Amino acid sequence: MSLLKVLVYPDPALREPAREVERFDPELENFIRDLWETMLAYDGVGLAATQVGRNLRACVISWKEHRLILVNPRITAAEGEQVGEEGCLSFPGIFEKIRRPLKVRVEAVDAAGKPFSLEAEGFLARALCHEIDHLDGRLLIDHLSPLKREIVRKKLLKRSREERRNS
Numbered sequence: 001m002s003l004l005k006v007l008v009y010p011d012p013a014l015r016e017p018a019r020e021v022e023r024f025d026p027e028l029e030n031f032i033r034d035l036w037e038t039m040l041a042y043d044g045v046g047l048a049a050t051q052v053g054r055n056l057r058a059c060v061i062s063w064k065e066h067r068l069i070l071v072n073p074r075i076t077a078a079e080g081e082q083v084g085e086e087g088c089l090s091f092p093g094i095f096e097k098i099r100r101p102l103k104v105r106v107e108a109v110d111a112a113g114k115p116f117s118l119e120a121e122g123f124l125a126r127a128l129c130h131e132i133d134h135l136d137g138r139l140l141i142d143h144l145s146p147l148k149r150e151i152v153r154k155k156l157l158k159r160s161r162e163e164r165r166n167s
């Protein structure tokens with residue numbers, strides 16, 4: 001088991017759409033275990049492979065009693081809408097109100113390649129949309145107005161400059 005490094009915006013790897021997983025082998029299982037442990041270590045609700053620099057369609061979510069490992073997930077239905085605060089391990093310290101569907105249906109396979117589907121609403125639906133967005137190279141910031149986007153972008157650029165100076 002090893003903890004993975006979480007990439008922070010504006011790292012360009014966060015923009016790469018992830019490739020479908022085709023090989024279901026122990027290497028994938030180990031990677032997903034590391035992804036899971038990294039999410040827990042950072043106290044995150046979810047983490048996508050693209051956030052740790054792996055171009056694979058895989059993500060994990062841990063919220064309340066829900067423990068989800070999703071490989072090749074896709075949203076097959078969405079309805080309603082909700083607005084709520086969202087954060088992201090790749091946007092440390094940023095929390096913004098974001099509009100998402102209220103309910104979603106997701107189809108995916110597990111780490112062994114076995115298909116499953118689930119229906120979710122409320123916060124879990126939000127988390128699923130957020131993580132699947134990551135796998136398409138889409139980020140929290142893309143859901144903001146141009147003005148808000150610029151404010152968040154500047155805040156994170158300033159932060160990364162400060163971190164470089166202090167390291």
Ligand code: NI
Pocket residue numbers: 087088089090130134
């Ligand atoms: Ni995120």
